[in-house]
Amino acid sequence: MTSLTAATAARSSASSEHSLVVEDLRVHYDTPEGVIKAVDGVSLALKPGERLALVGESGSGKSTLAMALMRLTKAPGRIVAGHIYLGGKDITLLEEPEMRQLRLNEIALVPQGAMNSLNPVMRVKHQIIDGILDHVADRKQTPDSHELEERVNRLLARVGLSPEVGRMFPHELSGGMKQRVAMAIAISLSPRVIVADEPTSALDVVVQRQIMQTLGRLQQGLDAAVILIGHDMGLVAQFANRVGVMYAGKLVELGPVQQIFTEPLHPYTKLLIESLPNLEEKKKFIGIPGLPPTLLRLPSGCVFHPRCPSFIKGTCETVAPHYQEVRPERETSCHLYAGVRA
């Protein structure tokens, strides 16, 4: 059940044109209660300079996907199938030492809770330096301490921090400053892809905005592809070029941000967008009826059918829809568009 679009893209032009191609990725957690399919056949492709936002309810598998992209899936999790092409190289096949080299160099993570993502007993600058040092290809080219200091200061300046911050310990920084440090680390080796897992979730609205602006600026400077994971549709809409919607481990829709907001295809996306608070109309807040499924016992057919307002009896509860391109640049998995092909 490979996605046609992404898979074809991977084979034909991926290596040259795309920074990142994910092909039918499946990540499962083997728990005593059963197998949790946290990422269940996700396919997507990212060009350099592209900003993709991934949204979805809590537990829909966003972080699991992010960790799989870094190839940091931990037991009981396991990448059971699929491919991840990073700059044309399939990282699911790499040995750990080779993969270690790629982390930070090619793909970097801006973590979810930047609050605790820094080593509490190490000064900020050393936490920037050690990443650089451990990726020096040739020992003879190890930068001297003066050069490293310079680089740290430049990186700090790029994320809007003063050099003094380098000498501080994490507990002496505010949440926003910590998140900036995390970004400085992420860009220290100019990666091809930056994965940001809810980089602003613990911050207040004003700081959130500033952080997103900085992230955007850095991304432009590097021409890196960014995957931004978040709950907040508003923040995401401002930042991204494209939006992917995840539901129960599956990507149910992917498309340009403008189109997703004006004309969502998948019923779940529609509900997500309708449930956004709207200042002008001040209409009543509409939630999404029902609860997200437990990934242990997924509904038959389309996983969304028990909560779906446009549910087609006889089809949706029996047949799982294909994820396919239904219009140019628009992909979704929904029986409503089954016959429609681009």
Place this chain on the structure above:
Amino acid sequence: MTEIVVERPSGTSAAARRMRFAQRFFVAVVGNYVFRRVLFFLFVVWLASTVIFIIPRLSGQDPVKEKLLLEAQRGGHLQSGFEDMARTYQKRFGLDRPIWIQYRNFILDLAQFDLGPSIAFFPRTVNDILMDSLVWTIGLLGTVTILSFVIGTLSGALLGWPRAPGYFKYLFGPLLTLSAIPFYLLALLLVFLFAFRFSIFPLFGGYGIGKVPDFSLDFALQVLRHAILPAMSIILASIGFWALGMRGMMVTMQGSDFMVQAEAKGLKAGRIFLRYALRNALLPQTTALALSLGTVLTGAVLVEVVFRYPGLGNTLYQAIRLSDFFIIRGFVFAVIVSLALATLIVDITYPLLDPRVKYRKG
């Protein structure tokens, strides 16, 4: 998109920063924290000394009379001048003065580390006797405690490290078992096996019988040979304690965000192990180490008794048997000082190890 958000801590110039640092250093460390800690240390020692002074007097017994009665029993008859003799001794030990003068003298003596005369080994002083055995105890137990800390902590760290070589996990069972056995039982077992059954090591003592302690190589080797069994019994029994604590901390560390981030940074495994996992897991361990160094004096009374090791524990044992009240009191005082000292060292050094802990007021 233009944006200039420079978040910087207040104050800029290097000179100003240095000034502020020096100032803060003085106020925080000297003015407040260390000074207060030292005062607190002195207070604890004084309080404990007072308790040592009071408690025996509450018992209503007279150590001098007790001692004389004991001697009399041994001799088979009560000498005629018993009361006179007791009074003479009491005068000699200053026990006939008003209680507050006794207390004042007691505290003044303690302040000069004068623990008074021994009763059983009169005229030797308690200081003299304790010092003789202190060297042995600190030599054996200090070394052994640090050794087992290093070995235990390292093996615990590797036990709690998923990428450690597979065979390390076989250490876990034996360590757990050993840590459950009291060290004196282990000591008996070792004596039975390696000294009694197979005479590889000497049965008891700190050095060969008939030897006089000196600074020769020969004597040093003897001391080493005699120390091996008692040392092993303590090391084997306490490695598990350190290893289990460290393993737990390491496992906790694995789940923390900064460990995930360290891996996402593509750091080398060695660096993640040492600078991230071990460094953080070590914090509670070092506190435990300092405290256990504080209990070194009492730590292995039983082991010293089993091996008849010439240390403090053995001296205490002798003193109790001979009901030498002054030695017991001196021992208790030494224990209190060493415990309070260990706490003081933890208090003062911990902020250096963990930058999150500040030299706070109070």
